[in-house]
């Protein structure tokens with residue numbers, strides 16, 4: 001997670017509907033994911049990494065939302081059974 005204001009410019013696959021911008025500032029720690037989606041032609045409308053205060057999300061133009069959650073550590077096999 002990055003601090004609020006730590007952003008990276010991402011090139012969208014389509015200009016934003018209202019501003020017409022093609023480059024937008026995205027939270028740096030999820031910028032590569034947002035860029036990958038847009039590079040693949042998946043239109044995103046917003047994103048936030050959560051900034052360590054909650055889950056992050058990436059909203060898509062089709063109305064769906066991708067949630068960004070921390071990866072749970074994989075369970076270690078128990079040896080005492």
Ligand SMILES: [Zn+2]
Pocket residue numbers: 001002003027028029030049050051
């Ligand atoms: Zn972040």
